[in-house]
Amino acid sequence: MAEAVPRVDFSGARLLVVGDLMLDRYWFGDVQRISPEAPVPVVRVTRSDERLGGAANVAFNAASLGVRATLVGAIGEDEPGRRIEALARERGIELRAARDPQLATTIKLRVIGRQQQLLRVDFEQAPGPQALEQAFEAVRAAIDQAQVVVLSDYGKGVLAQVERIVALARAAGRIVIVDPKGDDYSRYAGATVLTPNRGELREVVGAWRDEADLAARAQALRRSLKVRYLLLTRSEEGMTLFSDDGVLDVPAQAREVYDVSGAGDTVVAVLASMLAAGRPIAEAVTLANRAAGIVVGKLGTAAVTPQELFA
Numbered sequence: 421m422a423e424a425v426p427r428v429d430f431s432g433a434r435l436l437v438v439g440d441l442m443l444d445r446y447w448f449g450d451v452q453r454i455s456p457e458a459p460v461p462v463v464r465v466t467r468s469d470e471r472l473g474g475a476a477n478v479a480f481n482a483a484s485l486g487v488r489a490t491l492v493g494a495i496g497e498d499e500p501g502r503r504i505e506a507l508a509r510e511r512g513i514e515l516r517a518a519r520d521p522q523l524a525t526t527i528k529l530r531v532i533g534r535q536q537q538l539l540r541v542d543f544e545q546a547p548g549p550q551a552l553e554q555a556f557e558a559v560r561a562a563i564d565q566a567q568v569v570v571l572s573d574y575g576k577g578v579l580a581q582v583e584r585i586v587a588l589a590r591a592a593g594r595i596v597i598v599d600p601k602g603d604d605y606s607r608y609a610g611a612t613v614l615t616p617n618r619g620e621l622r623e624v625v626g627a628w629r630d631e632a633d634l635a636a637r638a639q640a641l642r643r644s645l646k647v648r649y650l651l652l653t654r655s656e657e658g659m660t661l662f663s664d665d666g667v668l669d670v671p672a673q674a675r676e677v678y679d680v681s682g683a684g685d686t687v688v689a690v691l692a693s694m695l696a697a698g699r700p701i702a703e704a705v706t707l708a709n710r711a712a713g714i715v716v717g718k719l720g721t722a723a724v725t726p727q728e729l730f731a
């Protein structure tokens with residue numbers, strides 16, 4: 421592991437995380453035979469596991485560092501929705517979710533037999549206008565207590581009117597970090613930080629030929645959106661920060677890679693927590709990269725503890 425980094429005091433840091441809430445469910449079992457009904461394996465489920473996913477995973481990652489996180493999104497009045505509530509409570513996250521009785525809470529179910537994912541089943545639905553309004557009111561009520569607002573967009577509909585939230589957060593003088601989705605980033609104009617991954621950035625600026633071409637495209641996008649920092653996460657290539665100060669490359673730090681899912685959530689959570697604790701951006705990026713390097717060594721969407729981060 422790399423050298424120890426000075427411990428950061430997160431006790432005064434407060435985040436408001438807004439976005440698409442999800443439940444990640446895993447069913448584990450044995451496969452002994454092929455179904456007589458169709459040429460598919462029969463999994464006899466022996467164990468299950470559940471994790472907070474999407475925006476809820478960002479809040480979970482912040483809470484794991486000791487940061488107080490308020491989480492806003494939408495859930496249905498169903499079993500997965502109640503599980504999200506219970507998990508948030510257990511993790512010390514203050515959940516202020518809109519409850520839409522028409523909504524099926526987003527859940528991603530993985531069926532795993534013999535250490536292998538056999539199937540993923542998604543249930544998802546966009547929240548209705550009333551739920552969006554409720555969520556917006558929850559943001560308005562919570563925004564004064566947080567230094568940083570995180571908008572975790574998984575394209576499931578909670579951030580359909582993200583412009584309103586960015587405007588509200590900016591008027592309140594808050595740092596706004598957006599984990600973006602889709603091909604229209606004008607929706608995020610005026611945010612402080614955007615954190616696309618490679619595929620997400622490519623969707624917006626096109627494929628780049630080399631590093632110089634990437635920098636030109638990223639900087640042009642950043643300036644056109646009046647965004648202060650664009651942090652490109654690059655999986656095994658680490659991350660690159662684009663700003664008015666130029667380009668900062670941070671190489672990936674992972675020792676062993678087991679599961680990269682959720683690494684982007686960890687990046688956003690650590691970055692936001694650091695900025696909420698008043699740390700400078702370069703330090704925040706370095707620590708976020710370190711945290712991501714640790715979390716990819718864990719199975720399933722997971723979080724990093726201060727003990728691991730500052731070891």
Ligand SMILES: Nc1ncnc2c1ncn2[C@@H]1O[C@H](COP(=O)(O)OP(=O)(O)OP(=O)(O)O)[C@@H](O)[C@H]1O
Pocket residue numbers: 616617618652653654655656657658659672673674677680681682683684685687708709710712713716
């Ligand atoms: N294969 C890898 N090896 C080393 N580090 C990795 C790897 N994959 C991810 N990371 C670390 O995690 C960070 C975020 O990963 P990535 O760019 O894949 O984000 P992402 O696509 O948004 O992730 P996800 O959506 O799965 O949460 C990277 O910047 C890097 O620090």
Ligand SMILES: [Mg+2]
Pocket residue numbers: 599617684685
């Ligand atoms: Mg991501």
